[in-house]
Amino acid sequence: MEHTKLIVEKQDGYVVAAINNPPANALGQPVLADLNALLDESLNDNEVRAIVITGSGEKLFSAGADITEFASIQADGAPKISGHDVFLKIENYPKPIIAAMQGSAFGGGNELSMSCHLRILSASAKIGLPEVKLGIIPGWGGTQRLPRLIGKTKALEVMLTGDPLSAEDALSYGLVNKVVPADQVLSEAKTLAAKLAKGAPLAIREILKAVTQGLNTTIEEGIKIEQAGSAVVFASQDAKEGGMAFFQKRPPNFQGK
Known part of the structure; x- marks a missing residue:
């Protein structure tokens, strides 16, 4: 299947999908549709035993939801494809999914990463849920997944202030599995995916x-x-x-x- 906002490469035993929606890799409806389709395609493909989700470009894994869609969503009601539904599908996916964050992840981009099973972050990147600064709340599972990952106290601090975490803090809090230099994030994720692909x-x-x-x-x-x-x-x-x-x-x- 063709993807308009994902660059998909099939490797030996796993797939790498890069969000390609410049300049911020925003998670608009086309990106969510592509991610949803990729999950469906890979589910019964025995040659795919793991998935790596990354972002195109060096600065951002994803800056989150596409703000330009907010007005139409408010006018028309619920979007066709819900971030909630796609992220729940990722979280409950029967094959391991790795978030390879070569750049920073904010808002929905962070929520996407938290729905993945494993996370690798660039040492120069930041990660956060800044929604409160826009007068809204993390709306794609952030209020539920962040406390489960790092505990209630720290999660509330992150969400109530809206301030981002450094890569060092994200690692120490247990939000990510590993922090590596930006140019090693994808290769680290591929190595892990290849190892998991050989598992049972x-x-x-x-x-x-x-x-x-x-x-x-x-x-x-x-x-x-x-x-x-x-x-x-x-x-x-x-x-x-x-x-x-x-x-x-x-x-x-x-x-x-």
């Missing part, structure tokens, strides 16, 4: 499911989700292959079966 797809799917769903319920219910996932993977060919490879001292060849 069923086990990865069930880990993502158990963690994502488990955090939104009690530990008792979370353990039930974990047990159900364990039953699925223990009965799989991948589990047999993993055991055989271990005893034969060779790399496993997981097929997702």
Whole structure:
């Protein structure tokens, strides 16, 4: 499928999708539509085991929602494609999705990154939710995901002041997994995606499911989700292959079966 606002490159085992909507890589309706389509395309593609989402250009991963669309949304009601829906699809996706932030991420751009499973940030970049300075609130899950990632106290400080975090603070708060020089962000994300692509797809799917769903319920219910996932993977060919490879001292060849 052709994408108008994403540059998509299929690598060995994973896909790299760069948001290409200059000058700010704003997340307007065309970008959200492309992201939604990419998720649908990759879902049943066995050759895609991980996805990297990045931004074109050096300064911005994404500055957030497209402000030029606000007037039409207020006049016409809900947009055709909701950022909420796309980000929930990312968060609940059965394949790992990595945000490779070669530049700063603000507002909806930060909310997009937080919906991804893993995040790599440029050392020179900043990340924040400045919506309060515009008289609005983070409206694509920021009020819910940020406290879950860094805790209530720090999350409230970030959202109530609207001040951005440095890359160093984002790392120390646990908001991102790794901080590297800007010119190494994409290569770092690709290395991670390639490593994950060699992993056991069923086990990865069930880990993502158990963690994502488990955090939104009690530990008792979370353990039930974990047990159900364990039953699925223990009965799989991948589990047999993993055991055989271990005893034969060779790399496993997981097929997702």
